[in-house]
Amino acid sequence: MQDPFASKREEFDVHSAQKIKGTVAGLFKAQGKDFITAAVDELPLTFEGIPGDFHAGATRKSGGREPWYPRGTLIRNERQLSLLAPDELRTIARRLDVPEVRPEWIGGNLLLDGIDCFTMLPPRTLLFFEGGVTIKIDGDNGPCRLSGRSISQQFEGRQDIENNFSRVAQQLRGLVAWVEKPGTIKMGEGFEARIPPQWIYRA
Template sequence: MREATLPFGHPLDPDPDIVPARKLSARVAGLYAAVRDDFETREVESLDFGFDGIQGDYHQGPTRRSGGREPWYARGTEIRNERQVSIVAPDELARIARNMDLAAIRPEWVGANLLIDGLPMLSFLPAGTMLFFKGGTTLKVDGQNAPCRIAGRRVAERGGIEDREVGALLFPKAAKRLRGLVAWVEKPGRIVRDEEISVRVPEQWIYRA
């Protein structure tokens, strides 16, 4: 294997290991929308998606305001909304619940829009993964949804944790890399419960220059 070098003589790592692209399948186990001025969702039978997200949803919009997840911007800076859709998995919610000593955690409590079944380790699907829904809608994964204390406080409240601030602090640790994904709408349409999903995972590699 030939080693490439940078112009100033700094050696690059050998060619990285490439994990080939692959196709998976899944189904919609639940649909949820935040129709009030609050992030908590409620269960619905279908969701209508436009280029700016779910119609009437709390997170709808082509842009959003930056927060604690974007420390490189002043808080409140207008940026592109890559967090139009929140996606979770039943097995990961169950693991978070066990980590918090709760009987269960509902998707609504954490503001999820889609509950997807059939994808092992859903939270580890890489950025760029495409979700093709049988009805014609396409979503594109932006990345993992980092757990925060705001959702943790709601979980503590709904789950009956007496000290809500303790629950709020516990949630980010209990849900690390289990909180699901955020995605944006690449092709608008309607998604219905039990709809089949074709999942296309892109090639993957680790950049080590």
């Protein structure tokens, strides 16, 4: 008997799982009532994220990124951590014509080096850190005017950055993630990204 699902699955272009190693190049925490972060030497993590951080919590209130809910609806917090890459920040800075864009200015928690096209890592990718922490990627972090405004405040007379950031930082703004296995991440620590098999779903 013919299996109707077998022929349908053959239409999908499936990419095998991969493993890529990287290094922790920076750690940051938002300790006040603002998303702006400050550098730290190590980052203790619980199942709720970074204790005391602006984005900590098992749940969060929905906002403009979730138009399918009334604003302020309590939902699962899949945005506990903001992950960035040094080469992508340099590209954003070059496109904005500024000397640099620091992770702190746009609320970064982890600056991770060694993975090309970091923001393109797919959802469900797991990051295994040498110290025992595991982080699970939810997806890319869409650039917004709030981060653009924060950058513009660092450069006098560059109010244009507030609007331009959302355009030039597409697919370079990093990833959001949540803690799957808690512990402490330290500066210079190695990690391994385990990328799951990937395919594009077509109905």
